Amino acid sequence: MVRERRDLYSLPDAPLASRCYSHSKVETDEEFDARWVTYFSKPDIDAWELKKGMNTLIGYDLVPEPKIVDSALRACRRLNDLASAIRILEAVKDKSGPHKDIYPYLIQELKPTLTELGISTPEELGMDKL
Amino acid sequence: MAHQAHAYHMVDPSPWPLTGAIAALLLTSGTAIWFHFHSLVLVTAGMILLILTMIQWWRDIIREGTFQGHHTPPVQKGLRYGMILFITSEVFFFLGFFWAFYHSSLAPTPELGGCWPPTGIITLDPFEVPLLNTAVLLASGVTVTWAHHSIMEGERKQAIQSLTLTILLGFYFTFLQAMEYYEAPFTIADGVYGSTFFVATGFHGLHVIIGSTFLAVCLLRQIQYHFTSQHHFGFEAAAWYWHFVDVVWLFLYVSIYWWGS
Numbered sequence: 255m256v257r258e259r260r261d262l263y264s265l266p267d268a269p270l271a272s273r274c275y276s277h278s279k280v281e282t283d284e285e286f287d288a289r290w291v292t293y294f295s296k297p298d299i300d301a302w303e304l305k306k307g308m309n310t311l312i313g314y315d316l317v318p319e320p321k322i323v324d325s326a327l328r329a330c331r332r333l334n335d336l337a338s339a340i341r342i343l344e345a346v347k348d349k350s351g352p353h354k355d356i357y358p359y360l361i362q363e364l365k366p367t368l369t370e371l372g373i374s375t376p377e378e379l380g381m382d383k384l
Numbered sequence: 385m386a387h388q389a390h391a392y393h394m395v396d397p398s399p400w401p402l403t404g405a406i407a408a409l410l411l412t413s414g415t416a417i418w419f420h421f422h423s424l425v426l427v428t429a430g431m432i433l434l435i436l437t438m439i440q441w442w443r444d445i446i447r448e449g450t451f452q453g454h455h456t457p458p459v460q461k462g463l464r465y466g467m468i469l470f471i472t473s474e475v476f477f478f479l480g481f482f483w484a485f486y487h488s489s490l491a492p493t494p495e496l497g498g499c500w501p502p503t504g505i506i507t508l509d510p511f512e513v514p515l516l517n518t519a520v521l522l523a524s525g526v527t528v529t530w531a532h533h534s535i536m537e538g539e540r541k542q543a544i545q546s547l548t549l550t551i552l553l554g555f556y557f558t559f560l561q562a563m564e565y566y567e568a569p570f571t572i573a574d575g576v577y578g579s580t581f582f583v584a585t586g587f588h589g590l591h592v593i594i595g596s597t598f599l600a601v602c603l604l605r606q607i608q609y610h611f612t613s614q615h616h617f618g619f620e621a622a623a624w625y626w627h628f629v630d631v632v633w634l635f636l637y638v639s640i641y642w643w644g645s
Contacts, residue, residue, distance in 0.1 A: 305491035308498065337494035345498065 287319050294325035297332070304329050308342060317349045317356050320363035327364070331371045339373045340381070347376075393454040400441035407433035442601075446618070450610045460617050467621045471628050474591070478632050481584040482639065488576045489644055496575060500644065505577045506569040507645040513564050514641045517557055521630045524553035528599070528623050535606070538613045547603045550626070554596035561589050581640060588632055595629045598622040 281289075293299075293307050308326060311318055318326075323346060330339035343361070350356035361368070361375060368375065376382045388394065407430050414426030449455035455463070489500045497503030508514060527550040534543035565582075572582040602619045605611060611619055 301493075302487070302491045305493060305498065309491060309500070335494065338498060341494055341498045 287322055290318065290322045291325045294322070294329045296329075299329050299332065301333055301335065304333060304335070304338065308338070308345070312345050312349060317346055317360070320360055323360065324364060324367050327367055327371060327373060330373075336373065339371070340376060340379070343373075344376050344381075391456040391458050393448065393456075393459045395448070398441070398444065400437050400444070403433055404437040404441070407431075407437055446605070446610070449618075450605075455615070455617070460615075463617055463621070467624060471624060474628065478584070478587070478635075481580070481587065482635065485580040485584060485640060485644070488580055493576075496577070500577075502575055502577050505574065508564065508568065508641065510637070510641040510645055513560055514637055517560055518633065518637050520553050520557045520560070521633050524550045524557070525627060525630050527553060528626050532619065532623055535611055535616050535619060536613050540606075543606055543611075544603065547599065547606060551596055551599050551603060554592060554599065554626075558589065558592055558596070561585070561592075584640060585636060588629070588636055591629050591632065595622070595626045598625055 290307075290311060294304070296303070304326070311322070311326075323342060326342055327339050330336070330342070346360055347357040367373075410426050410430030410433060412430075414424075414428070414430045417423055417426050492498055492500045492502060501507050527546045531543050531546035531550060534540075534546055570578050570581070572578045572586075599622050602611075602622045605618060610616075
């Protein structure tokens with residue numbers, strides 16, 4: 255999980271399954287990632303579910319792992335939604351906040367997928383200079 | 385003359401259902417004519433006929449109940465069921481607009497920037513006038529309850545005062561909301577944000593106006609001694625409707641004004 259924070263339990267908006275209730279199950283980073291990869295891997299995911307998933311994911315206090323973004327980009331491909339694919343890249347860059355090294359790392363990890371699916375980055379399109 | 389051997393109300397023949405139906409036809413066809421041929425004649429005739437129908441139909445109900453004594457306990461029970469079912473249907477009406485709002489806001493499309501509020505939309509601060517509006521409606525819920533207790537306890541003057549206060553609070557809400565509509569940095573044409581905002585809050589505002597009117601009629605009736613401490617269903621129906629309007633506002637406030645900002 256690409257996260258920059260002090261402690262998993264001290265944040266107010268941690269993912270649902272990770273709140274510090276003593277009685278509920280705590281979700282590991284791997285389980286979180288797997289859950290989201292599965293969500294976007296649904297073969298017949300519809301446009302609403304894609305957008306809802308992205309909004310929920312972006313609401314968390316973390317930058318999604320490359321494998322989650324990869325799964326979401328493939329969902330965009332199945333839905334013929336290039337606009338959302340590029341928007342996802344903008345969103346994860348924004349989520350990185352002041353940590354300027356996260357986004358280049360993500361793009362580096364996703365390069366094969368971006369090439370395979372024919373997705374340009376916002377930078378390649380000149381959209382990062384608005 | 386034969387007398388009825390039951391407690392129910394077999395109503396006399398009345399022209400108002402027919403005039404109401406004609407009004408509905410004029411309003412619908414009139415709207416279509418207005419859209420395509422720019423003439424307001426039919427829809428205006430429909431509005432006038434509708435208003436006259438409502439005035440005369442409800443006036444007749446007041447005559448039948450208050451002056452002729454037809455509203456026995458079983459009849460009143462039926463009227464209660466009727467009002468409850470009507471309000472329930474209104475709940476479903478608003479549910480549709482909330483569905484539309486949540487459909488669009490939980491999964492915002494790329495055209496909006498994939499985010500909510502959409503790119504470029506300047507939302508209203510939920511802690512300014514909208515919060516005042518919430519306080520106004522909640523207060524009016526208190527005053528209408530005060531009015532009810534006053535009626536039940538035979539306190540004529542207090543009933544008139546609290547009912548008047550309720551209506552004034554309703555007018556204040558409408559005034560504040562009208563100002564908000566005028567000053568808002570977005571319009572109904574501003575994408576799905578504008579559509580969901582103004583259709584949902586707009587229909588709510590219309591219901592506030594309807595509710596205020598209903599309460600105003602009750603005020604006039606209270607002044608004219610129509611209500612007794614035991615029997616004042618018209619007022620109860622108005623109060624139920626008013627509470628419904630208040631609850632809808634609370635959902636609107638939390639969903640659209642607060643969460644949606």
